[in-house]
Amino acid sequence: MKEDDLIICRCEEITLGEIKEAVKLGMTTMNEIKRFTRAGMGLCQGKTCRHLVANIVCCETKQPPSALVPSTYRPPIRPVSLGILSKRLSDDDPKERLP
Amino acid sequence: MRRIEDHPILGKSERGRKVTLFFDGQLIEALEGEPVATALMAAGHRVLRYTHQHLEPRGIFCALGRCTDCMMIVDGQPNVRTCITPVRDGMTVETQRGQGQRRDQQPLRGGMD
Amino acid sequence: MRETEIAVVGGGAAGMAAAIEAAKTGARVTLIDENERPGGQLFKQIHKFFGSGVHRAGRRGIQIGQELLEEAQNAGVEIRLNTAVYGLFSDHCLGLICGDHTEELQAKVIILATGANENPLAFPGWTLPGVMGAGAAQTLINIHRTLPGSRILMVGAGNVGLIVSYQLLQAGAEVMAIIEGLPYISGYGVHASKVRRAGVPILTSHTILKAEGKEQVERAIIAKVDERWYPIAGTEQILEVDTICFAVGLSPLAELAWMAGCRFTYIPQMGGWIPIHDGNMQSTDPMIYVAGDLAGVEEASTAMEEGRLAGLAAAGALGGLSLEEGEEKKAEVRERLAMLRVGSFGEGRASAKDQIIRARNQV
Numbered sequence: 001m002k003e004d005d006l007i008i009c010r011c012e013e014i015t016l017g018e019i020k021e022a023v024k025l026g027m028t029t030m031n032e033i034k035r036f037t038r039a040g041m042g043l044c045q046g047k048t049c050r051h052l053v054a055n056i057v058c059c060e061t062k063q064p065p066s067a068l069v070p071s072t073y074r075p076p077i078r079p080v081s082l083g084i085l086s087k088r089l090s091d092d093d094p095k096e097r098l099p
Numbered sequence: 100m101r102r103i104e105d106h107p108i109l110g111k112s113e114r115g116r117k118v119t120l121f122f123d124g125q126l127i128e129a130l131e132g133e134p135v136a137t138a139l140m141a142a143g144h145r146v147l148r149y150t151h152q153h154l155e156p157r158g159i160f161c162a163l164g165r166c167t168d169c170m171m172i173v174d175g176q177p178n179v180r181t182c183i184t185p186v187r188d189g190m191t192v193e194t195q196r197g198q199g200q201r202r203d204q205q206p207l208r209g210g211m212d
Numbered sequence: 213m214r215e216t217e218i219a220v221v222g223g224g225a226a227g228m229a230a231a232i233e234a235a236k237t238g239a240r241v242t243l244i245d246e247n248e249r250p251g252g253q254l255f256k257q258i259h260k261f262f263g264s265g266v267h268r269a270g271r272r273g274i275q276i277g278q279e280l281l282e283e284a285q286n287a288g289v290e291i292r293l294n295t296a297v298y299g300l301f302s303d304h305c306l307g308l309i310c311g312d313h314t315e316e317l318q319a320k321v322i323i324l325a326t327g328a329n330e331n332p333l334a335f336p337g338w339t340l341p342g343v344m345g346a347g348a349a350q351t352l353i354n355i356h357r358t359l360p361g362s363r364i365l366m367v368g369a370g371n372v373g374l375i376v377s378y379q380l381l382q383a384g385a386e387v388m389a390i391i392e393g394l395p396y397i398s399g400y401g402v403h404a405s406k407v408r409r410a411g412v413p414i415l416t417s418h419t420i421l422k423a424e425g426k427e428q429v430e431r432a433i434i435a436k437v438d439e440r441w442y443p444i445a446g447t448e449q450i451l452e453v454d455t456i457c458f459a460v461g462l463s464p465l466a467e468l469a470w471m472a473g474c475r476f477t478y479i480p481q482m483g484g485w486i487p488i489h490d491g492n493m494q495s496t497d498p499m500i501y502v503a504g505d506l507a508g509v510e511e512a513s514t515a516m517e518e519g520r521l522a523g524l525a526a527a528g529a530l531g532g533l534s535l536e537e538g539e540e541k542k543a544e545v546r547e548r549l550a551m552l553r554v555g556s557f558g559e560g561r562a563s564a565k566d567q568i569i570r571a572r573n574q575v
Contacts, residue, residue, distance in 0.1 A: 001336045001422075010160070010339060011167055013152045043167040043178070048160075051331050051463055051484075066478035070470065070485065075299030077467040078246070080309050085298075087313040090213060103357040103383050108258045108272070112357050137356040145341040145361075145428050156427045158341025159360070162348035165329065168339075183247075 008056065009049040011042020019053060023060040030071040033057060040071060043079050102141050118188035135181035135192055136162075136169045147171050147181060148195040171195045216242040216290070218526050219306055219319035221297050221468060224252020225512045226504025226519035227325035228280040233523030234323075235287035237532040242317065243289050244308065246296035250284075251277035252327055254512060256350045258382075259375055261513060273512060274354075280516075300468040304499050321499050321526040324469055325519060328462035328483055328505035333367060336422035338456075342429030346376040346459035353383040361455030365432045366390040367420050368459030374403035376459060381410050388451050391418040391434055393441055400557070419443060420456065429454050464506045472497055477571045482508035482564050490572040491546065492525035493518055501526050508568065510552075510561055517549045 004017030014037050022036045030053065033039060039053050040046030046053075050070060058065050076085065104112050115131035122139060129138035136147060136159050145158040147169050160168040164183035173179040173192050177199025181192070220231045223245030231243040243250065257273020284291060298314070299307035306317045330345035337343070342361060346368065352360050364385050366377045369392035377387045390407065395417045397404050404414060421433040421443060436447035462483055469487040470476070475496040476485045486508050493501045501522040504515035521542055528538040553562035 006334055006336060007339050008334060010157075013150055013155075016334075043170075044165060047329055047465075048166045048332055052334055065480070065484065069476075073467045073470040075301075075307060075471065076309070077471070078296040078298045078309060080296075080298060080314070084309060084312055085314055089310075089313045089315050101359055101362075101384075103353060103359060106357070107382050109354070109357070114357070133356055133358075137352060137358040140352070140360065141358045147341070150339075155339055156341055157339060158344075158428065159348060159352070160344050161330065162344065162351040162356075185248075 008052050009037070009039035009042060009046075011044050011048070012038045014039040014049075016056065019056050020060055023057060028057065028061050028063075030054065030057065030068060034071045045077065045079065046071065118186060120186055120188075120190040120192055122192045123194055129186040131188065132185045135171070135173065135179075135184050135186050135190070137182070138186050139181070139192070146194070149197065151197040154196070170199070172199050213305070213316040213318050215318045216240050217319065217530055218242070218321045218323060218523075219244065219304075219317055220323045220325060220523075221306070222252065222325035222327055222504070222506070223247075223250030223291065223293075224325060224327050224504060224515065225254055225276070225280070226327075226506070226515040226522070227252070227323070228284050229516040229519030230323045230325060230501075230503055230523035230526070231289045231519075232280065232283050232287050233520045234527045234532075235284070235289045237524075237527040239527045239530055239532045241287075241289045242292060242319070243284060244292045244295050244297055244306070244317075246294070248294050250281055250291065250293065253347075254280070256347070256354045257512065258354050258379060276512070276516075297468060300472045300500075321501065321529055323493075323501045323503060323519075323522045323526055324466075324487075324495075324506055325502070325504045325515075325522070326465045326468065326506050328464045328509050330459075331461045331463055333420075333458035333460045335420050337424055337429070340423055340425050340429050341427065342425065342454055343423055343456045343458075346372050346457045349455070349457045350376050350379060353379060353385075359383055359385050360457075361429070361453070362386060363388055363453045364455045364457060365420070365434070365451055365453045366457050366459065368392060369394075369397045369399055369404070369414055369416070370459055370461070371399040371403060372462075373457075373459035374399040374407055376457065377407050377412060378403065378410065380457075381407070381412070385455075387412045388453050389434075390414045391420065392416045393419050393437060395439075421448065423456050429456055432456055462505060462509045464509065466506055469495060469500065469502060469506070472500055474500060474502075475575060477568060479508065479564050479567065481560055482510075482568075486568055488568055488572045488575065490569050491521075492542065493522035494525060494572075496572065496575050499529070508561070508565060514549060514552050514561075517545050517552065520545045521549070 006016040118131045127142045146156040157168040160166045164180045169182040170178045217240040218234045220227045220243045235241040254273040254277030296309045308315045330347045364387045432451045435443040474487045487502045503518040503522040
């Protein structure tokens with residue numbers, strides 16, 4: 001196996017090579033790498049790969065880890081179906097309860 | 100990949116009653132309430148799914164419901180995290196290949212391009 | 213939308229301790245945990261803890277977990293299990309996923325005690341079934357009483373690697389070796405001696421080159437490394453193992469703190485990005501407190517004390533505790549915390565914590 005074929009994002013099967021390529025193309029922040037490669041956009045929401053991706057980006061851009069903030073955290077931070085997300089229960093207004 | 104019946108600290112195993120689940124058509128003995136993935140592991144099955152792009156085998160990785168490698172099709176529902184899903188008597192569990200589809204859906208286009 | 217006074221997110225050692233302390237002052241406390249039972253890592257810990265009597269030394273994590281749970285129930289904490297917090301919104305409102313629907317919980321004060329996640333170790337073959345975190349193996353053997361395999365390689369000789377290796381032996385597995393990239397063992401000597409006496413070789417300055425197998429792990433190739441961590445040609449060894457566990461540190465699970473706009477600082481020895489907090493565990497958001505591994509990866513005993521501190525501070529912020537009484541109780545907790553951060557291992561953590569508190573006071 002070539003070194004660059006190493007899987008980094010297990011959910012989306014993104015390789016080391018793909019991440020390095022993204023950096024070469026000018027993506028140097030975690031948000032950019034995530035959006036360009038999809039690393040971190042799988043069902044685990046980056047919990048497994050973000051540490052690895054950060055290390056790789058730091059290595060490739062010669063930045064210390066303290067200079068690289070994580071990609072933005074937006075809700076929902078746990079995987080949830082749209083069906084459940086839209087079924088919102090409210091105590092004080094029974095009419096708000098969706099079927 | 101076997102059960103720990105007796106343990107120097109935890110003592111003898113006091114598990115739930117024996118139940119059956121169907122794994123890819125095979126009958127597997129499980130203990131009620133234990134996670135599906137560990138029931139399979141105890142029965143010697145560690146490969147739980149194959150990935151969407153490279154069709155590579157995956158199994159338990161985090162055991163906490165965080166990583167998604169244990170996702171299987173349970174009672175027709177895909178993407179079920181089996182390491183945190185308790186076994187129920189008569190459950191059907193299938194190896195998920197790719198992104199999985201529900202029985203009532205058309206198969207998703209998967210595999211390598 | 214439901215309301216509560218103090219919402220504690222995460223029912224592990226820190227979360228439960230925080231909830232108990234706050235509830236004892238009469239505050240309305242809701243403890244939320246995404247798992248089907250609270251306790252976090254405690255229920256995986258079958259070994260005896262260190263420390264003094266007040267730190268429940270000589271007791272096993274599982275016992276402590278059970279006791280905390282009972283205390284929380286007796287103190288009148290509302291415990292919501294199988295409930296995941298999917299967002300922390302403005303005005304300190306929490307979005308909850310409860311099974312088949314969502315709810316909102318409005319809190320006056322929030323204590324985040326969401327713990328930390330195992331770091332991954334990537335190497336060729338790491339996606340094969342049979343490769344897993346040491347914490348995952350620990351969950352399987354101590355909670356689900358199922359062995360992940362019979363012949364294990366442990367990568368990492370910190371405390372987690374050493375302790376889990378020993379627990380794998382207790383569970384009936386064979387641990388073929390523990391390998392560590394550093395030229396020394398970073399875990400406590402007492403743990404290292406225990407596994408060595410049980411016949412497990414600990415190979416420092418070694419790394420894993422790859423895992424091999426058709427559908428699952430069948431063997432591991434390891435090699436010695438030089439001082440730059442490059443593998444030394446000719447030192448490759450094949451280990452016939454069916455399971456490879458890695459124990460290479462933990463990182464705080466801080467999504468909610470980031471989402472809420474809390475400020476962070478980067479401290480590698482505590483796990484990376486840590487939410488800045490003061491001596492009261494208050495983050496840069498005055499109504500959000502942090503405790504436990506989230507506030508810096510340490511141990512269960514420090515997690516419990518930090519939880520207590522956060523609980524007392526949160527209750528104090530709501531007026532449930534007089535300033536005097538609050539300061540007195542917090543001083544006791546801080547003293548116990550200081551006792552836990554001593555020695556060659558503890559001092560590093562103590563100074564890291566000082567660094568974090570200094571950063572908070574500058575904000």
